[in-house]
Amino acid sequence: MLKLAILGFLHDQPLHGYELRRHLAALTGHVRPISDGTLYPAIRRLESDGLLLRRTEPGSTAAPRHTLHLTDAGRAALDARLRTPEDLDISDENRWFTVLAFLRQLADPALQAAVLRRRLAFLSEPASFFYDGPRPVGAEELDDPFRRGILLIARATTQAELAWLRSTLASLEAPTAAGRPDGSS
Amino acid sequence: MLKLAILGFLHDQPLHGYELRRHLAALTGHVRPISDGTLYPAIRRLESDGLLLRRTEPGSTAAPRHTLHLTDAGRAALDARLRTPEDLDISDENRWFTVLAFLRQLADPALQAAVLRRRLAFLSEPASFFYDGPRPVGAEELDDPFRRGILLIARATTQAELAWLRSTLASLEAPTAAGRPDGSS
DNA sequence: GGAGCATACCTCGATACCGAGGTATATCGG
DNA sequence: CCGATATACCTCGGTATCGAGGTATGCTCC
Secondary structure (H helix, E strand, O other), X not given: OHHHHHHHHHHHOOEEHHHHHHHHHHHHHOOOOOOHHHHHHHHHHHHHOOOEEEEEEOOOOXXXXXXXXXXHHHHHHHXXXXXXXXXXXXXXXXXXXXXXXXXXXXXXXXXXXXXXXXXXXXXXXXXXXXXXXXXXXXXXXXXXXXXXXXXXXXXXXXXXHHHHHHHHHHXXXXXXXXXXXXXXX | OHHHHHHHHHHHOOEEHHHHHHXXXXXXXXXXXXXXXXXXXXXXXXXXXXXXXXXXXXXXXXXXXXXXEEOHHHHHHHHHHHHOOOHHHHHOHHHHHHHHHHHHHOOOHHHXXXXXXXXXXXXXXXXXXXXXXXXXXXXXXXXXXXXXHHHHHHHHHHHHHHHHHHHHHHHHHOOOOOOOOOOOO
């Protein structure tokens, strides 16, 4: 999760830890802030796995900074992670949004479309939160207003995302084949 | 998280571990399955904290079962957790849905409304996922279709939830006060 | 010149969770 | 009566994360 986000941000541009922290705070911090004690060990792990390099530079404003650069192995790891996300990356909204945030870094539109189709399949499965034995209980049957809310909100989210997925898949698959320079709708 | 869900389910009725497992799978398993190795240690923790009791009963079909019952302390812990959820319970959708699933167990509608109002405040804060310096970048400005999707979906979800929150708050606060026999909207 | 703040990085103990394994018992089909 | 399956519970090692703490530098304001 964090690993994916770090690799994704560094793919765009080298950053030092503090900047990375702010990028992460913008992306996921609203919902789930990440702490220093999570970020720096994660950077260490990535470094010792050979996915990134740090170059110590004299601090422009304060303490010396370690500017982080992706290695080739790092780019390969990011690519692999985006190509074949884990099931949890598909089903958990927080993780899925992180995948989406960096999906453009997969070069091939066909690969991007394949990832979107996995999410489409997941959202198309019939699923409820509450069951009466094996039978899913619909929002209309619940007299608990809070549980009804869960179902209503989930339904609205799913509808919005399905619409977006279908239109994005259509434009990924159709337009920019070979001769078209610009595929924007 | 898990703790909250276990306490919430046991508040409704005593269950043994295996049944609890199935209830949890229905509630959160679609998005994020919980494993045996998470559930049973969690039960142990709750037991050693005095929040639940297990009574061993001869297995009706198979191995002997430990039927789990909430203690008074367990009910109190659930009540406290629902009354004053942590910030993460408010901001993280997965956790928030778990709170919602058991919120009816808070006896006082005013307390339920106070929790909903915290979520309302959270959703009302202006927030984006991507920033150009301090300025939030809107969906329309992004040429990355995937990041645009994140913003569109988040926006749709927020709108749906805000609508539900407002109508639920209205019906929690207005109708069934004291002298009115009929409070239906 | 020193207080306060933002920048920048790090450590360490505690906890929650995962996943892969293991041990039983009861039921049902062949 | 043997194997497969469902029920029911448990352990243990490894990992990610949190949270609270610490260190140091440079800028700004009074």
